[in-house]
Amino acid sequence: MTLAVVAPQIPAMEMEFRGETLLVDPRGCLFWPKESLLVVSDLHLEKGSSFAARKGSFMPPYDTHATLEQLALCVTDWQPKTIVSLGDSFHDEDATSRLPQSCRLALNQLMEGREWIWISGNHDPIPPENLGGIFCTELMIGPINFLHEPLLDFAQGEIAGHLHPAAKIRRRGKAVRRRCFAGDGKRLIMPAFGAFTGGLNVKDEAFDGLFSRTEMQAWLLGKETVYRINGQQLVS
């Protein structure tokens, strides 16, 4: 296991997946050096404003700014030629219309000079309006298949999102819970990147049947590094 240092403070962890070397960034994104591809999942842009619109619950509507800021940092560090947003990029179908102009500009800036691929999710099944990029339901590059929701019956090499995985350990009487990547070598599920997204424990029944019990590992997002922890050490 080697750590590639991206910026002086951000070490990413190497991960072998289907014969490819991927880099796990503690900020929640994944970089594929061979393809110069950056993957993020479940951005849930405009989730804050969606709560205000639908539930009358007035979340501070800065989540989109925060998410895009974090994404910009990752893009600056990795300089990818292609960016894949793995679904649920927008919290609901009207989200694009609620996008503040500054965010729209920021997004356009991120898209400039590179390929941007939107994968459709359950929250955003139709393409975002006037935003550019390519829209599809699934993307296959070499041995890896990118899609939003993991399939119970699948061909190997799937990288999916949707489930917002988080893992919890208990040591010395204290519990620590973090968002994580979860995988078993055949399938990898990405953490949610969005500022207001939480995490669902990988021990939850939503994850049943997705991973090999013995091979499953979690890559927990630490403050400045990634922690790879065996599935068997995780608690619910």
Add this chain to the structure above:
Amino acid sequence: RTFRNCATIAGLIERRFPGKEKTGRQMTVSSDLIYDVLRGHDPDHILLKATRADAAHGLLDVRRLGDLLSRTNERIVHKALDQISPLAVPVMLEIGRESVSGEAQEALLEEASSELMRIG
């Protein structure tokens, strides 16, 4: 945690009780996430002001401590004791009761991940 109390009183988030079923596809947002975003984007938000005011009184009454220090006027006599003084008992009882999360979490994660190395 103080922010969570303020946010609950303000009606921004709801208390979740164990055993209460999630109705339909109830979406919730963690107060930690809101706190982080607010601090970065609107540090003068009223909920943050309230949080700071509460925190100043919560674990340690900063104002009273400040008043005490001004009253002593630098006349503090420090005496190292061999045994715990009876006056210190209330503080000793507090040790371990309040936990402050921070770097310790990263240390625990580091421990757990190095165990992986030993086994596999």
